[in-house]
Amino acid sequence: MPSLLLRIVGRDLPGRECGGYRDVHVAVQRGREPEGIVPGDAAEAVWEFPVEVVASPDGSRDFRGPHVHGRRGGRFLYLTWGELPDGGAFTMFRRAKLLLDDLPPRVLERGAAETELRLTDRCGMPVCAAVRPPGVLWR
Template sequence: MTVLRIRIEAHDLPGSTCPAVPAAHGADADPGYRNVHVAVQRRDRPAGLLAPQPGNAARASWTLECTATPSPAGTDVTGPYVQGRPGDRFVYLSWGAVGETGTFTMFRRAKLLLGAVPAETLLAAVHSGLLVGRLGLTDALGRPLCARVVPPHIAWTAPGRGQGRC
């Protein structure tokens, strides 16, 4: 077992509002949201959020303390913010509206699939102790990014020791 930090670096955040969208093609209407924030969701605790960031920030980042363990399928990454079963691990970025009382009401999530990290990048990250995922958080419609996120929408790198921002 090896200590591994995962740093998520986000840019191109969509703003502090998410406009309403009418129902179409069998989908429910989206009422729109104000005071939009994004955070990493803790495993097994949807209300457990790591460092909510405003949706209108220039950039956002989170560092997750994890462990990496060799497995028959490659490397298994676990930690308090890593979701899913072995071979299907991921990190949720949860989008929510923050109310007057500070309550975060989630309305969508982006699922960063760790299984989409190239094997050689993950091995280099285990060696260096750091895996970095860089992504934009605005979708093609100008709304908060959601659904499955894999390359090329996220770039995974393993900076060498002493490289990269902390």
């Protein structure tokens, strides 16, 4: 099975201050670390990286790579939210999961996938928990 180039475009960010948090930023999580940190008041946040698509022992598809989290059959990507004051360290306060099982087969065949998603929830806070269609649609 091929490698897959993923592109995530986040729009409608919640701002640098929300819900008592200050200096809000978002990043994609690579291993345990935030990567591609974007301020919460940016016009958009864009991340692009490869994910390896492999066959599981039962023949189903599986995903691997430094951005991939979870167990076989339930792999996902994290968007991590944190405070990042000037000169300080990124301190995570919530995360959103983008489930890789939501990727349609036609996207895997093409070798590239893109999604656009809203990064602010209905309460004006950073989107969190499992983001499922229609909140995230891969094309």
